[in-house]
Amino acid sequence: DIQMTQSPSSLSASVGDRVTITCQASQDISNYLNWYQQKPGKAPKLLIYDASNLETGVPSRFSGSGSGTDFTFTISSLQPEDIATYYCQQYDNLPLITFGQGTRLEIK
């Protein structure tokens, strides 16, 4: 099984800050990684696919990078509506997938 280690588990930042979340895979998964945003009481929403591609309609302040085992998700300038929990998800062996533990993002 491929394990995904996401950090930090929680993060507090100010509006306008640059925010970075990392995700590490237990083995090489190429660029088979997605990032999702989940707001309370809602289903997850896809933000980034294939590690670095922005889903249609998602603001450009969101970005992703990485390949192999190490991945990064960045919000370039945090906005109040970005308060949510973020998850990475690998799909190296579809349809078997695993999610990271999640990062809860709060406003200072």
Next chain:
Amino acid sequence: QLQLQESGPGLVKPSETLSLTCTVSGGSISSSSYYWGWIRQPPGKGLEWIGSIFYSGSTYYNPSLKSRVTISVDTSKNQFSLKLSPVTAADTAVYYCARQGRIMDVWGKGTTVTVSS
């Protein structure tokens, strides 16, 4: 526009069977491009993939749940279903169904299932 809707009992007794159905509307479940998956989220915790099914009936399960899970598909009704048995309090969660390809781009709103006597 494709939509998914979960349905089933919100309360299940310990040791019994959790049964949920996901109804797909606005598109066909018989697409060769997608799997159809179940994901759950215990209260205050993260997302856990339970398993997925192809329209042909091929199934794929999370190894940690495989012994207790059955996923089936009914293409005539454009539905797929989840059975989990036997359940314990640890199976209390919001259960989501989703369309699954390289991405999970369409999700149901989720249904809360509580395991309690």
